[in-house]
Amino acid sequence: MRLATWNVNSLRVRLTQLLDWLPSGQPDVVCLQELKLEDAKFPREEIAAAGYRAAWSGQKTYNGVAILARTDTQDVISGIPDFPDDQKRVLAATIGGVRVICLYAPNGQAVGSDKYRYKLDWYVAATRWIAAELAAHHSLAVLGDLNVAPEDRDVHDPKAWEGQVLVSEPERDAYRALLALGLKDAFRLFDQPEKSFSWWDYRMMGFRRNAGLRIDHVLLSPTLAARCTACTIDKAPRKLERPSDHTPVIAELR
DNA sequence: ATGGCTACGATCCGTAGA
Numbered sequence: 001m002r003l004a005t006w007n008v009n010s011l012r013v014r015l016t017q018l019l020d021w022l023p024s025g026q027p028d029v030v031c032l033q034e035l036k037l038e039d040a041k042f043p044r045e046e047i048a049a050a051g052y053r054a055a056w057s058g059q060k061t062y063n064g065v066a067i068l069a070r071t072d073t074q075d076v077i078s079g080i081p082d083f084p085d086d087q088k089r090v091l092a093a094t095i096g097g098v099r100v101i102c103l104y105a106p107n108g109q110a111v112g113s114d115k116y117r118y119k120l121d122w123y124v125a126a127t128r129w130i131a132a133e134l135a136a137h138h139s140l141a142v143l144g145d146l147n148v149a150p151e152d153r154d155v156h157d158p159k160a161w162e163g164q165v166l167v168s169e170p171e172r173d174a175y176r177a178l179l180a181l182g183l184k185d186a187f188r189l190f191d192q193p194e195k196s197f198s199w200w201d202y203r204m205m206g207f208r209r210n211a212g213l214r215i216d217h218v219l220l221s222p223t224l225a226a227r228c229t230a231c232t233i234d235k236a237p238r239k240l241e242r243p244s245d246h247t248p249v250i251a252e253l254r
Numbered sequence: 255a256t257g258g259c260t261a262c263g264a265t266c267c268g269t270a271g272a
Contacts, residue, residue, distance in 0.1 A: 009271080010261055034271085036261070061262055062270075107272055115270095147272070166272060199272070202259035213272075245260075245272080 005143035007033040007246035031102035031143040035064030083125035099137035103144035123174035142219040154214035183219035186231040
C-alpha cells in the first residue's frame with residue numbers, strides 16, 4: 001500500500017499535474033492540501049476517471065483538503081470534533097483498514113501573531129483528537145502539510161531560520177507532542193539524502209538553490225511503522241512548469 | 255538590500271502563503 005501527501009497549492013491550477021502524477025506515483029491513497037476551491041468545484045469526474053474515489057472538504061480561496069483512494073473510503077470526518085473552525089484543514093477516512101488523517105496545519109505567518117497563536121491552539125486540538133483516533137485505530141497514518149520543520153537538518157539554512165515561523169521551538173514542541181502519541185516520522189525511519197526538503201520558496205530560485213524546508217510529513221502508528229519499507233520525496237513535480245511550491249511525499253507499506 | 259514568487263478575488267492592488 002502506497003500512501004502519499006501533496007500540497008497542490010490550488011487544485012484547479014494543478015489538476016493536470018495531479019492526473020499526470022497519479023499513474024507514475026502509483027499511490028493507493030493521496031492526501032491533498034490547499035485545494036483552494038469550493039466543494040461544488042471539486043473535479044470529481046476527472047478524479048474518478050483516473051481510478052480514484054475521493055472525499056473532500058473545501059472552501060473558496062483558502063485551505064481545503066481531500067483524500068483520494070483506489071478503494072472505498074469509510075467513516076469520513078471533516079474538521080476536528082470539539083474545535084469549532086471555519087477553516088477546512090482536516091479530513092479523516094478509513095481505507096483498507098487504515099485510518100488516514102489528512103492535515104493542513106496553519107502556517108502561523110509570524111511568531112507572536114494572532115495566526116501563530118491559532119496555529120499552536122490548532123495543534124493542541126488536533127493532537128488531543130488524534131490521541132482518541134489512535135486509541136480506536138491501531139493502523140493509523142497522519143499525512144499532510146504540517147508546516148513545521150522538525151529539526152535543523154530539515155532546514156536549508158538553520159541559522160537564517162532560527163526562531164522563525166515553521167522552525168520556532170513552540171512549533172517544534174507542538175509537533176513533538178503529536179509524535180509523542182506514539183507516531184513515527186516515516187521519512188526518518190530510513191537513511192535519507194542530506195538536505196531533503198518538501199517545500200521551496202517560489203522566490204529567489206529557491207528550488208534551484210535547494211533552499212527548502214521539510215514540512216510535509218507522513219506519521220505512522222507503531223503498527224504501520226512496522227510495515228513501512230520506504231519513504232521518499234518525489235521532486236519531479238517541482239521541476240515542471242508552473243509547479244506547486246510543495247512536492248509529494250510517499251510512504252510504502254508492506 | 256528584509257525584496258525577490260504565486261494564487262486568488264478583488265480590480266490594475268491587497269491578502270496570504272511559508
